[in-house]
Every structure is written in C-alpha cells, then in structure tokens.
Amino acid sequence: MTDITYIPCREGRMYLASVLDLCTREIVGWRLSDRMTTDLVLGALDDAYTAKRPGKGLIHHSDRGSQYASADYRKRLVKYRMKASMSRKGNCYDNACIESFHSLLKKEFVYCTRFKTKQQAYDEIFQYIEFFYNLKRIHGSLGYVSPAQFAATFKKKKSV
Numbered sequence: 001m002t003d004i005t006y007i008p009c010r011e012g013r014m015y016l017a018s019v020l021d022l023c024t025r026e027i028v029g030w031r032l033s034d035r036m037t038t039d040l041v042l043g044a045l046d047d048a049y050t051a052k053r054p055g056k057g058l059i060h061h062s063d064r065g066s067q068y069a070s071a072d073y074r075k076r077l078v079k080y081r082m083k084a085s086m087s088r089k090g091n092c093y094d095n096a097c098i099e100s101f102h103s104l105l106k107k108e109f110v111y112c113t114r115f116k117t118k119q120q121a122y123d124e125i126f127q128y129i130e131f132f133y134n135l136k137r138i139h140g141s142l143g144y145v146s147p148a149q150f151a152a153t154f155k156k157k158k159s160v
Contacts, residue, residue, distance in 0.1 A: 001019070001020045001022055001060075001061045001062070001095065001097055001098045002017065002018065002019045002020070002041065002044065002045070002060070002061070002062045002068070002098060003017075003018065003062065003063060003065075003095055003098040003099060003102065004016065004017045004018075004036055004040070004041065004065065004067070005018075005102040005105075005106070007032065007110055007115070007121055007125065008110070008115070009115040009116075009117070009118055009120075009121045010114070010115065010116050010117070011115075011116070011117055011118050012034055012118070013034070014032055014033065014034055014115075014118060014121050014122075015032070015033055015034070015035065015036040015040060016030060016031070016032050016102070016105075016125065017030060017031050017032075017033075017040045017041045017043070017044040017067075018030045018044060018098060018101060018102065018129075019044050019045060019047070019048035020097060020098045020101055021052070021147075021151075022097060023151075023154065024142070024147045024148075024150050024151040024154060025097075025101075025139050025141065025142060025147045025150070026134050026147040026148065026151055027101065027129050027133060027134055027147075028047075028048040028051050028052050029043075029044045029045060029046070029047035029048025029049070029050075029051060030044050030047065030129060031043040031044040031047065032121065032122050032125060034118060036067065037067065038066075038067045038070045038072050038073055040067065041067045041068060041073060042072060042073060042076055045060075045073070045076060045077075045080075046076075049080050054080075054082070055081075056081040057081065057082075057083060058080075058081075058082045058083065059082070059083050059085050060077055060082040060083065060084055060085065061085040061086070061087070061094070061095070062084075062085075062086055062087070062095070063086065063087045063094075063095050064086050064087055064089065068086065069086070101133075105125075105128065105129075105133070108128075109124075109125075109128045110125075133147070134146065134147050134148050135147075135148045
C-alpha cells in the first residue's frame with residue numbers, strides 16, 4: 001500500500017512517498033523530495049521491491065493520484081509482476097492503513113519537530129522510520145510487537 005504526504009520545512013514543503021507492507025506494517029520503501037512527481041513514487045517503489053523482492057502477483061494498492069496512474073508507474077508494476085489496485089473514486093477508507101501511518105508520523109514526530117533544512121528533515125525522518133517505527137514501535141494489530149519483530153516471526157513460521 002502506498003501514498004504521499006507533505007512534510008513542513010522552513011526551506012519549503014517536502015513530500016514523503018511511503019510503501020507499507022500490510023502484513024507486517026513495515027515501511028518497506030520511502031522517498032522524500034521537494035516535488036511530488038512520478039519519480040518520487042517510483043523511487044519508493046523501487047526501494048520497496050529491492051528490499052523485499054516479493055513474489056509474482058503481489059497486490060499493490062494506491063489512491064488514484066496522477067503519479068500512481070502514470071504510464072511509467074504502471075509499467076514498473078508490470079515489470080515487478082505486481083497487480084495494481086486503486087482506491088474507489090472519492091473513498092479515503094480504501095487507503096486507510098497508509099493514511100494512518102502518515103497521521104502517526106505527523107502526530108508522534110513531525111508536528112513536534114521544526115525542520116530548519118531539507119537535509120535535517122531527511123535525516124530525522126530516516127531515523128524515525130528506519131530505527132524507531134520499523135524496529136521499536138509496537139502495534140496492537142501485530143500483538144504488541146514492532147513491525148520488524150512481527151516480520152521475523154512471520155518469516156520463521158512461513159519457513160517451517
């Protein structure tokens with residue numbers, strides 16, 4: 001599941017594209033840029049694919065944003081053998097899990113931090129996602145373990 005949100009910064013607004021694994025709740029790919037382009041979301045998708053190498057037929061869900069509907073993005077999904085899924089028109093609930101992550105990121109971190117520079121925003125969001133959210137932050141929906149802990153347990157059970 002994927003979406004884009006904005007991050008306020010004194011040097012100008014930044015855009016965060018995130019890819020969430022619905023099974024583990026891990027952020028498996030993300031990119032931060034000062035422009036909301038197809039390249040932004042392609043970078044996040046490429047990072048997610050490189051990190052997890054999902055098998056053929058993975059369902060990849062997004063909203064109906066122009067970046068996700070672009071020919072380049074759709075071609076990349078075909079290349080990665082993913083099935084495209086898009087939210088129904090005007091229905092924000094279809095993308096609720098990734099919207100929830102972005103809301104959490106903002107409430108727990110972004111709104112409490114004043115980013116003076118874009119580099120500071122990148123560095124601190126990297127720390128939040130990679131070292132706090134994925135590795136330490138517990139989730140009730142995962143049995144009160146972190147996404148990384150749940151993924152490790154899931155992988156172990158799957159291989160047995």
